[in-house]
Amino acid sequence: MRLLHFNHSKRLVWTDFSGKTIPPYAILSHRWGDSEVLFEDLGGNTYKEKEGYRKIEFCAERAAQDQLQHFWIDTCCIDKWNLRELSKAINSMFCWYKDATRCYVFLPDVSASTTTDILQEDAWEASFRASEWFTRGWTLQELIAPASVEFFSSDGRRIGDKRSLEHLIHEITRIPVQALQNCLLDKFTIPERMEWAANRRTTEEEDEVYCLFGILNIVMPTSYGEGKEQAWRRLKTEVEAADAAPSIIPFSQNDHFVGRELQLAELEASLFTGKQTTIMAITGPGGTGKSQLALELAYQTRRKNKNCSVFWIDASDADSLYRSYASLAQKLDIPGWTDEKADIRQLVQLHLGRTASRQCLLIFDNVDRVDLGSTNMPKAQAANLIDYLPQSKLCSIIFTTTKSDITKSLELQKIVKLREMTPNIARRMLQNYLKTVVLESEQQEARLLLQELSYLPLAIVQAAAYINTRNTTLGHYRLQLLRQKEGAHEHSCVPLEDGLQECDTTGPVATTLLISLDQIRRSDPLAAECMFLAASVDRKDIPLDVLEAPLPREREAAIRILNSYGLVTRRPAESALDVHQLVHSALRGWLQRQERLDQWTQHAIARLLRAFPDNNHGNRSKWRRLLPHARYALSHEVPKEDKGDSIVLACKCAIALFSDGRYDEAEELFVQVVETYSRVLGEEHPYTLACMTNLASTYRNQGRWKEAEELDTGKRVLGEEHPYTLACMTNLALTYRNQGRWKEAEELDMQVMETGKRVLGEEHPDTLTSIANLAFTLKGQGLTNKAISLMEDCYRLQTVVLGPQHPFTLSSREALAIWQLAAMELSKQNT
Incomplete structure (x- = not known):
């Protein structure tokens, strides 16, 4: 969970409290507008210009009056480009509102300029009763969950709170006063709680059902497109199955499903027949209904065997696999699943593989390859399906795939091949x-x-x-x-x-x-x-x-x-x-x-170029979701005269890949960009040199020191104070350091730091990086005390300028702690 606060420089920053004790906080309940401050906006300097910033200032001021430093707002505390985080946030929302010390409801459609005049008081109450906030689905939990809910008008005036206005709120919503007083929701029946949302509306019809998850204490995947009736049916199934085996089937049962009776019977007869995990596959060309057959089997199995858990896993790529495993871990409440550093896939594998009395059917849908490649998690390894399959005679696994060669890499007990229908x-x-x-x-x-x-x-x-x-x-x-x-x-x-x-x-x-x-x-x-x-x-x-x-x-x-x-x-x-x-x-x-594919590819590249963020660490989730689309569009050969946007987008992709540590992929794109810029702009153009600097960094991270050194040529062309020159000198210093050439590295690091302070300023992020680099070089020469002193200054400034959760700040803190501990141990030995 992230919480917001204003730092000493009056800048809005967030702190991630995952795995830490969460301090008291305020939370905002509001309706989204057209110009909200988003998570990715906080890394820039223009968020104050957005209309939604007024709500942030309002929430911060109210929190300060209530002696609360931290506050939470959904628009900018959730990285919505990070699908894993988004999924977890949706399922945690009710608890976050419930745990808040204060909840402030901002009502832009309610005016309360004064409450001393009877006529104006009548006008205030009328607009309060008519406020759209009371008609929306998702605000229902924001009213019920928190103990303290305070209402504010469009000009920020306090109207009252949930307790003082409870009878008026009861008249508007028909929610029992007891529920508004935060009694245990178990005192109300499921139908009674469902009725609270009867007259509320949502943008998506399914959300009229999904907004009840927290109020009903239900964990269920969303499946937009199923329709409200199907969502209600699935919710009721979850409620009725409270005492049955936990399951996750993210889609409604297909009422249109017909045929495939023979194949369905074959699969059912083969479940749980092996001494270890039973593995089967449904294969066939695209469009023949493999997933629909698997879905029907899932519902049939759950209906016939209430003691069997059924879990649907999207295995189309590494990230989808991870999200499915995380949902499964949450559903089973596996110890450690909330730990950000835990390998969720391994936790699930071990949990399901243990001896248990309950059968489990896992359906891996859309498997196009066994090796799914690397996930977008930092330091993540390649995800291989075989490595994460549980081993237990109580487990059965079914793959759906269009690839017949997938079946050759698995020890399958049964293969069901689908053809066209009769x-x-x-x-x-x-x-x-x-x-x-x-x-x-x-x-x-x-x-x-x-x-x-x-x-x-x-x-x-x-x-x-x-x-x-x-x-x-x-x-x-x-x-x-x-x-x-x-x-x-x-x-x-x-x-x-x-x-x-x-x-x-x-x-x-x-x-x-x-x-x-x-x-x-x-x-x-x-x-x-x-x-x-x-x-x-x-x-x-x-x-x-x-x-x-x-x-x-x-x-x-x-x-x-x-x-x-x-x-x-x-x-x-x-x-x-x-x-x-x-x-x-x-x-x-x-x-x-x-003859329009070239045109639309170029149009897509232009759109992606406008959407693709810079390599600020806060944009990591956004570029990771855009990367597959950018690389797909760039893979299409376009006419030479239209390559302008393509090469710029390729450069952005390369920088993103480099930032994620995917150096081989980054190298391929950097080489293309350098070759194009060298041919079109010349070898000494700043853009060419900038890309050569990035390519040198890539070589250095691959251990190719000689090639990196040969590319660091910016000083000769641009002069000693140019930013690209400083970047080249930094790269060259790092190359020297890795080669053990400490004095040469120190001289370059010192020059970069001094130039950075003079040209960029002492608090510029690049200057702070140069200070950290010099500290590492000094430590490498055994000058520990000097290194610690320098790193302490760097860490202090990074905390203020970049924030305590910035990767550079965390890296400096970790190095500083290690060095200080080593210095203490050495001091003890000497005494």
């Missing part, structure tokens, strides 16, 4: 997804349509989505399908794995996509543009900030349109969306044939 099952599926009943007179059209769709589930879902959205007939849609195929029949097909073929223009998924796209382009141009840009970046976790729109609400409306046609999956909690692999591939193929 005509009868496909017809049942189509009927289930359509809003209207297929009449007897339409049965022939339905059969012909399904035949054109190759009985492929994903194509059927997309066709049904179009028919429902446009309210058209099966016959009319089939005619559109035939016209679409006729116009594209000359283009070649691209074979897919395991037998099925997907044609770039005539395959079923591509054809249904293009029919929907044609309609969207005519009626909703902004939605079409969002789709084109999404096709130009990586298909998963596309941040909405990358998509261009005049206003956020217009962008959200466009995404809802795409979702209604079944082309994207919305992820409102993460402000992102996903595109199915086949849809993504087909759309890129269409853009290529329209």
Whole structure:
């Protein structure tokens, strides 16, 4: 948990109290506006210009009056680019409000300039009763959880608190007075607590259910897109299963699921049959329904065996795997799961592998590779699925994958291969997804349509989505399908794995996509543009900030349109969306044939360049989410005349990779940038030299000292006081230090420090870094006392300027503690 306060320089800073004792704090309850101060804004200097800063000042002033140094505001205390942190925060919100010493409710739609005049008092009460704060879903827990809730008007005047206004609040909300007085919520039945949210509204319909999690003491994954009714059903299942085995199934049961009875029976019969963990796989081409079969198995298993835990794990990449394991650890309340330094995956593996009386089914969905690569956690190692599988005869594991070679690397007891559906099952599926009943007179059209769709589930879902959205007939849609195929029949097909073929223009998924796209382009141009840009970046976790729109609400409306046609999956909690692999591939193929892929790739690169942050440590989560999209867009070859934005974005990516310690990947991009700048701008241009400096740093971190030394040439070209020269000299000093050339390193470090103090100022971050470097060099020569004295000055300044949680500050503190301890031990020995 992060808490805010103003430091001695009157600058707003945060402190991370993870794993520490949390001090008393105030908390703000408010409604978001269009110009809020966000977490990433705190690293810059412009946050005071935002309209939302007024609320921060208000909260800080009220906290100070209540003798509270720290306060919490959701807009800028949660790094919403960090999906792990965001998920944990959503599940912790009720407790954070409950544990707050004071909760201040800021009501911008309530005026209370004075309360002495009866007429104005009536006006105040009327606006208080009508305040939107009382109509929103998420403010319900903010009213009930804290012991102290105080209400303030738009001009910051105190109206009263939860106790003094309890009867008025009871009239407005119909919440019992006892609940407002913070009695144990267990005194109220589940239906009674659910009723408290009956007249409240949220932006997302599912949030009308999700906002009750804390009040009902329920831990359940969110699944936006399931709809309110499905969310209610899933919540009630969780409530009813309070005494059953804990489970996590993040999706509602698919009411449209049909067929696959044989495959479902095969999987059920093979569960828990081995002496150790039973491992199985569901394989098949994209769009054949592997995940839907696994989901049906999950619900069937839970229904038939209430003593069996079922956990759904997103294994599409290392970060998704980590988040799934963290949710599982929280659900099981595994000791140590809250420790930021703990290996959550190992904790879960050991917990599930211990001898227990409870069976457990783990479903690893979307496994495209066993080695998932490195996670975005600092110092994280490559995540290999095999390394984190529990070993117990009470555990069964199922993988879903499109890759047949995945099955060769695992010791599988059963492989279920999915193909296209039979005509009868496909017809049942189509009927289930359509809003209207297929009449007897339409049965022939339905059969012909399904035949054109190759009985492929994903194509059927997309066709049904179009028919429902446009309210058209099966016959009319089939005619559109035939016209679409006729116009594209000359283009070649691209074979897919395991037998099925997907044609770039005539395959079923591509054809249904293009029919929907044609309609969207005519009626909703902004939605079409969002789709084109999404096709130009990586298909998963596309941040909405990358998509261009005049206003956020217009962008959200466009995404809802795409979702209604079944082309994207919305992820409102993460402000992102996903595109199915086949849809993504087909759309890129269409853009290529329209000779527009280059154009949209360049547009995506320009958007990413504007969104991509600098390498300030507070932006780490943001650049990590944008990196896959930037690198995907950069992997597309663009015309030479359009490479300007590309090379700048490549440089930003390289710096981000370097900051994350991914030196091999950073080197590849830095080399490209240096070569381009050298050719276009010249070898002695400042931009070229800056990139050469970064490349030298990369070589140094790889232990390639000679190559690093050869690149440090800035002093000759730019002069001794240029920032790039100082960076080159710093790199060269570090190279000397690692080579044991201490005196040469000391001379350079001293020169950089003195120049930095004179040119940049004594408190500039680069100057502080140079002081720390000189201290390390002195320590390396055995001059411990001088090193400690210098590092103490550096640490003191870093704490004030950068903040106590900055990585540089923490590094200095750690070095200082080690040196001081060593000095004390040496002193004892000498005496």
